[in-house]
Amino acid sequence: MFRPERVFFEKGALSYPLGEKLYHDFQEQPIEVKFTTSHNRVTGIPGKSAMEKFFHAKRTLVVGVRKSREFATCRPSAHYQLPLATGCPGTCEYCYLHTNLSRSPYIRIYVNQKEILEMAEGYINKRLPENTVFEGAATADPLSVEPYSGALAKAITFFADQDHASFHFVTKFIDVQSLLDLEHRGKTRFRFSINNPQVITTYEHATPRLEARLSAAEKVASAGYPLGFMIAPIIAEDDWEKNYSALLDQLHPFSNYTDLTFELITHRFTARAKNVIKDLFPETKLPLDEEKRSFKWGQFGYGKYVYPKEQMALINNFFQEQIAEKFPKAKILYFV
Numbered sequence: 202m203f204r205p206e207r208v209f210f211e212k213g214a215l216s217y218p219l220g221e222k223l224y225h226d227f228q229e230q231p232i233e234v235k236f237t238t239s240h241n242r243v244t245g246i247p248g249k250s251a252m253e254k255f256f257h258a259k260r261t262l263v264v265g266v267r268k269s270r271e272f273a274t275c276r277p278s279a280h281y282q283l284p285l286a287t288g289c290p291g292t293c294e295y296c297y298l299h300t301n302l303s304r305s306p307y308i309r310i311y312v313n314q315k316e317i318l319e320m321a322e323g324y325i326n327k328r329l330p331e332n333t334v335f336e337g338a339a340t341a342d343p344l345s346v347e348p349y350s351g352a353l354a355k356a357i358t359f360f361a362d363q364d365h366a367s368f369h370f371v372t373k374f375i376d377v378q379s380l381l382d383l384e385h386r387g388k389t390r391f392r393f394s395i396n397n398p399q400v401i402t403t404y405e406h407a408t409p410r411l412e413a414r415l416s417a418a419e420k421v422a423s424a425g426y427p428l429g430f431m432i433a434p435i436i437a438e439d440d441w442e443k444n445y446s447a448l449l450d451q452l453h454p455f456s457n458y459t460d461l462t463f464e465l466i467t468h469r470f471t472a473r474a475k476n477v478i479k480d481l482f483p484e485t486k487l488p489l490d491e492e493k494r495s496f497k498w499g500q501f502g503y504g505k506y507v508y509p510k511e512q513m514a515l516i517n518n519f520f521q522e523q524i525a526e527k528f529p530k531a532k533i534l535y536f537v
């Protein structure tokens with residue numbers, strides 16, 4: 202479980218029962234407790250260099266009130282982001298949050314969850330009679346802070362009551378116990394982000410190991426939730442076919458699970474992400490050689506380096522064949 206080194210509170214958060222409870226709980230622990238005027242601009246995180254500040258920020262929890270009345274869109278996998286948290290205590294070298302949240306990598310949770318879910322209800326009503334899908338992990342790993350926020354439990358219970366909406370989120374964390382007995386009515390899909398052990402050991406720091414994620418996934422499956430695995434980033438170097446084939450073999454307990462999805466994302470990077478990664482992890486072994494990649498313009502107006510077309514076709518065929526053979530009931534949602 203994530204244990205912060207320090208916790209900042211917005212004063213306004215203490216007017217909510219969750220904020221008040223967390224404030225009292227943290228004061229009884231050997232953890233630094235401070236106030237901040239805004240959860241968007243926290244100052245006073247220690248560290249002499251940008252790198253030191255980054256790693257201290259990753260151990261910093263901020264408890265605030267989310268004031269924005271707008272949800273960001275989240276195409277193509279969902280209609281809207283559901284903002285239950287921002288940030289993640291993990292320090293995976295390839296993480297997209299390094300560039301998305303570069304100025305504020307600390308972890309934020311919001312105490313006005315009831316208001317956030319009421320806003321979600323507004324978005325659902327606007328799209329009736331269509332179904333509206335919400336993504337809970339667009340800028341966070343919400344399960345990593347669930348023991349403090351309880352926000353996923355509230356969201357799962359909320360979506361169980363919605364006839365025209367569903368919810369999903371992705372995680373590398375394992376604190377699922379408090380969510381197993383909830384009435385979910387199959388409206389929430391848990392997706393576990395996994396990779397082969399070589400990738401996890403080399404690039405994914407401060408996150409649970411593969412066996413722990415799979416054991417959490419087994420509990421979630423036993424509780425009857427729709428389940429998914431996101432294999433990302435697929436790093437096609439050295440013995441990648443052997444390593445990913447072994448990973449899929451390790452998923453054997455799920456081979457006949459009736460509501461199972463796969464999402465497959467190959468490794469890619471932007472010029473900006475490469476610079477940030479090199480600053481934070483100067484010794485990184487991530488494959489960041491532009492000459493071995495194809496350059497592709499993305500939908501947000503910047504380009505990224507992806508595996509060349511022939512290699513993408515090879516990786517795609519490999520996963521399509523392996524998943525069809527090992528998980529005949531599963532659905533591959535996309536390969537990119």
Ligand code: SF4
Nearest residue numbers: 289291292293296373
């Ligand atoms: Fe980023 Fe996910 Fe790793 Fe957290 S667990 S650092 S969100 S890749």
